[in-house]
Amino acid sequence: MSLNVEHASVRVLPSEKPLRLLDNAGHAVTGAATGGFGLPDSETLLDLYRKMVVARRFDVQVTALTKQGRLATYPSAYGQEACEIGAVAALTTDDWLFPTYRDSVALLTRGIEPGDILAAFRGDWHNGYDQHAHRTAAQATPLATQTLHAVGLSHAARLRHDPVVALTFLGDGATSEGDAHEAFNFAAVWQTPTVFVVQNNQFAISVPLERQTRAATLADKAVGYGMPGYHVDGNDVAAMYAVTQAAIDRARSGGGPTLIEGVTYRIEAHTNSDDPTRYRAARDVEHWKRRDPIERLEKYLVSEGALTEALRTEIADAAEALAERTREVMTTEAEIDPLELFDHVYGRDRAALLEQRAALEAELAAGAFASHAGAAR
């Protein structure tokens, strides 16, 4: 793998044309367009392909379940699989991920169970998985706030001499938030082992990129903070993986933070309550559908003879099995105890909360809530 990042000058602007290792026809790219990065080996690419196919099936399934009313909301990552998975697959199990609400398929790739990923969107609780076990912070909703947490955690790891890297996702819109700038700056000044992955999916709900920035690329912003920035084809999983891997290696060896912009597109609406026909043309969506990240890698793997029909069937079956598991867990009502509302506000008991808990318990016992009649424990 190319480690040209070692030589990266933080004063050199990222290439205006996105760095790419596989073109849209699935051909390996050569020359300057690769930025000196080498194509990951076939085994790695096959693994990325498998993860993307499974993630796509999951995403489609969850969108369908949301339309059936099984989830309150779901921010789809359809079309962004190369960004999500290319970046996350480069992390070790000791590294930390700081995701946003749009990164469900990245969480799936981290090994988190569908029901636990979706607990927040079903409305069972704000977050449903064990953050420490998966080294994955709770999905952040307030934009860019989690980027500072990633900087702080990776700085703590560095102070403890632990070889731990933190990777955080943010969107194109989130780069306008103050916290993103503070995170870039703190990370660069403290030289923390942090990797920022900006998924530039072109829209912040309805607002297009040109209303967020006048910079030629979002990766350009890295230069002002004194860290390397990479402008990458976010629908090329090989490039996303290779660049992220190099940034992680660099961070782990004490080289400091990196900003990676993956240029991609949000194929679905922002969430199920959004109406994208009000702000973008169908032909633009069709244009990006023809740049599908999975099809691109598939073409390459088939041309290389790495993806056999048998393997393709096996992967499709695994994706279908996950979709079925997702349907099962999301169509089974989770047991929710309303009294748990009071259990996780403070570590120590508070008299006022105990009073309020007792009041709710009495209401439940009196059958004040039909949906929880007799549910008091």
Place this chain on the structure above:
Amino acid sequence: MTATVTSSTSAEASAPTQLTMAGALNAAMRDAMTADDRVVVYGEDVGPLGGVFRVTDGLQAEFGTDRIWDSPLAESGIIGTAIGMAMYGMRPVVEMQFDAFSYPAFEQMVSHVAKMRNRTKSRVTLPMVVRIPCAGAIGGVEHHSDSSESYWASTPGLTVVMPSNPADAYSMLREAIDSDDPVVFMEPKSRYWSKAPLALPVTTAPMDRAEVVREGTDVTLIGYGPTVRTALEAAEAASEEGLSIEVIDLRSLSPFDDATVGASVRKTSRAAVIHEAAQFGGYGAEVAARITERNFHHLAAPVLRIAGFDIPFPSPKLEEYHLPTANRVLAALDTWEWDA
């Protein structure tokens, strides 16, 4: 670099010496950093300068730049990174320099510091302390004298405390640093240089308790931070006129110690609360409401609030007209019908 405090860092109590609140806070951080290498301190100017109030004086020389350092000048960044550090098991103690300079960190405080335990079902806890020099009476120019306590105290998930004297400052800061939950630790700037004879380490009442600091039978005066002194001055003056005033130092704004306050009010049947912050929607409104809801039939008069005017904090030459004084407290008590 010479530390302002020469107290012992061992567990054995030193001989009592005159110590300022700033010195007691400095000693608390030094002792906490000595006791636990996960305790780190950072903020604006806390390193070589020792903080604009010198509360961290000498600590960087003693512990080095991996334990206490100057951060970039961005409060949301300070709080946001402290969250990440606390997630990793560190115990960051961060400084906001002045009340009003904490406002850029409001989102991190309210959306993450306060909620992290809750949103993760206690799987992620944040053992961090946010030190906020607060309130006025130091002749500060604008934005240097705010009282932000009600913003924090009205946010579920935060613990908010404010010591009024050097002994509590030491003991409560040690307890806050040891806490597995985040603590907003408010330091009344006008009391930084107040002195008391102190042998360290000192352990006072738990930080979630209010304390009766002067006993009385006729009125309960409730203060916190800078207004405890105001209450004590009023009580002393009133005693010369035969009025017996009990003074409570709240110490903890969240949680609120209903038990201690309620017991006092049921004894005296009259209560007033004093704070520097504007009256409207201020912390005193919560105090008055809680006392009234829980003790109405013991009350002989409405609960009074002696607070700052409902105005932005005044410029230095005008702050004396705004801040509650003992005379203003006594005048307020005179508005009650005493013969009823």
